[in-house]
Amino acid sequence: MNSQAPIMSEQDTPSVGQPYTRNEQACHDLSIRVRDLSLWYGKNQALKNLNIDLFQKNVTALIGPSGCGKSTFLRCLNRMNDLIPSVRTEGLVEMDGHDVNAVKMDEVALRRRVGMVFQKPNPFPKSIFENVAYAPRMHDMVSRKAEQDELVEKALRDAGLWEEVKDKLQEPGTSLSGGQQQRLCIARAIAVQPDVILMDEPTSALDPISTATIEDLMDRLKEKFTIVTVTHNMQQAARVADYTAFFHLGEIIEYNDTKVMFSTPAKKKTEDYISGRYG
């Protein structure tokens, strides 16, 4: 646990629909602030009046049964739901004090600040090198070849992949194993130096060893990045997450320090879910 992170007591657990309130110290660590966020797909309301604060350089896990809105919520943080025509949202999502839904917010710039890693590794059909170099070049972050090489090496090192690929950077990204491809996707996400990395079930398509490697990586990456991850795996949430939010039917039922939530959940529904009684 990040020693700078605010420690929450059970009394801090927000009741449904109420903003999470914190002490002054905690305000400095705020990355994303969500207030009264609701979302509809056509007539179906998928998110109901969500209020949550997500903290810098911590891992927050989103857990809950299938269809409860975890992925939908994740996509609100980088406006990916905008790509779905039937979607309507209400409420506020602020990143470092800026409303991400403001008309003047540039979506390209937003997605540079908020990287995303998906359930199934999805490298571009390009070389390992190009998978990492492409976005920094598009964003004019590198001009000289040497700078580009340096940035690619750094991103691959930070993603724990460099030693495995340094001699085959020109081979296709798709030639790597599933676990390596997922680390390549993480390298691609961090190459543009985002503030936040969203991960949507990043290990669910991987074997146990690759899963453990990604979990270790998340632990290291949170020194530099804010990570928000969706997982169906309770043990994974307990292992990797500083904070956990339990979603149910489009609502946040409970949000707390992971250790507190898993040892003494405040709500019966949370207890039933984490003890495997449903879901």
Ligand SMILES: Nc1ncnc2c1ncn2[C@@H]1O[C@H](COP(=O)(O)OP(=O)(O)OP(=O)(O)O)[C@@H](O)[C@H]1O
């Ligand atoms: N593109 C879409 N169009 C219409 N409805 C959608 C769309 N995506 C999700 N939904 C609906 O929104 C609700 C929340 O879905 P979402 O995928 O966010 O849940 P989830 O908790 O991430 O589920 P899972 O754990 O199974 O991935 C569900 O009722 C789902 O059917």
